[in-house]
Amino acid sequence: MEIASIALLLAALAGAALGGGAAFGLIRSRLVSEALSPKGDDIPAADDDSVTLLAAFEDPLLVVRDRRVLIANPAAKALLGDHIEGSDVRLAIRHPAAAEHLAGDGGGGERVRIELVGLGELGRPWEMLLTPLADGSRLVHLADQSQARAAEQMRVDFVANASHELRTPLATLIGFIETLQDEAAVDPATRQRFVGIMAGEALRMRDLLDDLMSLSRIEAERFALPRDTVDLRPLIGEVRAALKPIAGGRSIRLENRAGETLVGGDRSQLAQMLTNLIVNALKYGRAETPVRIRLDDAGPDLLRLSVIDKGDGIAAEHVPRLTERFYRVDPGRSRQVGGTGLGLAIVKHIVLRHRGRLEIRSRLGVGTRVEVLLPRAAVT
């Protein structure tokens, strides 16, 4: 029987995964009569081949008949406990929505999808796919939704964060405007100072909006590989010249050790990446120390760009989170130097779009080195 029966079970699983409907009941009814033969009384037992096959799947799978679990694959046992095989299915899945659908017989019914929370750990989200079969048994497929939910949550958090970040400077602006409206209370010197602060806050909001917009643009193009060829060496020269006014007398040095400095890329995005990296190095490096930019070969296909500063460095526990949006090691300091909290997030997304790699190394009290590995331009 073995090969035919396994082929049928495979077909059933494929149907469960892809949603192929009507022929399925027929397939299953044959399978169950072959594979799950009655064992004297009316409690059917599962044969070894079906068990072996279901064991090959990573998602938790159950075959249920008359509310009884006939087969539970290892993933299901790991999630719901070893005791579930042979017992009432409500011992395995006690969620009210599921209990409702698992009661009664499933013959001839429709396939049902149900959102469940709290299988295994409390609050963990799952999707349960119930496929009713002609003989009254059902294939129960559980798909972990925690990844999808996490992504959703991140989007929600992002909107909340962005509004919060905009709100702070806005609140400052409104506060000063209200004070200025009461003309009598403010002497000209104070007025001048207030207007200065207001201009600063307005600029902060503009920077933040600019960063938010570039971030969403870069994200939108995430899957479009940049087509142009860009020579990094002159580009670094341009960015360096543009940043001179804000360097505060510190030197920005370029050390080129690479033979060829052409990469495939989007010129304006690479310029933005360089700007963000160099500005970070200027902000967080010690005064009087130079910012070093180094280009060297990292194998035949990759060019390595390093931006190195001498400064306080970043504690190891923060390093993995630096590219998160609005993550700040020291919120007070970031605000003081005018950071939007998005600089490295933008760098990360630009590097991702260029199919490159971003590595940040830092030692407390020594400094930080950000390395970007970029694929070289394809030779045409």
Add this chain to the structure above:
Amino acid sequence: MKTNFWPLRAKRSDAADAGLEAELDRLRGTICEMGGLAEAAIREAMEALVRRDAEAAARVVRRDRKIDALETEIERRAVEIIGRCAPTAADLREAVAALKIAGVVERIGDYAKNIAKRVPSVEDSRIRPISLLPEMARIAAEMVHDALDAFAARDPKKAAAVTERDAAVDDFYNSIFRSLLTHMMENPHNITPATHLLFVARNLERIGDHATNVAEMVYFAATGEYLADRAKGADTTAIGADEREK
């Protein structure tokens, strides 16, 4: 070595025992279904409270009837099993535990319902110690969740672990009690909503206690022994320590 009766049962081949086995299994399934409803009631009542969603709260209240109906069904069936099959040793312990656990789960459902009923009363309040309540609810709900998991798996170790967390819920209760008292003293307008929130905290504390009770019964049913008395969190509130509210 403690005696564990459960493996014995799997080897029985007698027709009557097979029938008893099936009956007990169905009984356990129904208790889990009931537990699932109670868990959902806690979760949804707290969500309704945090979002001030009176409509969702009303749904929780309505659904409690289903829990009550299941309790009646379990009682009837457990009594029937005891009367008809005359179970012994582990099976008898199991049937009796089912009877008692159903009663406790029904109480847990009642406390969740009571939380839901208070949602309209705190809807427009401005006090927000509510931030501590969801965390307390999370621990209490987790205890219920794990107690039911222990019941489904007949796992005495897991059951014992549940009872250890009761002290944390008590500590939360004491801390919320104090913070709500402060709110009441600050502004008399806070007294009504703060009192309702206090009862919410009280209900959560009782849910934690009842989860512990379930865990103790699971432990007894599985091992035939009583769990050693648990350490209690210090109750500094000493008001209505034993009142039952419905």
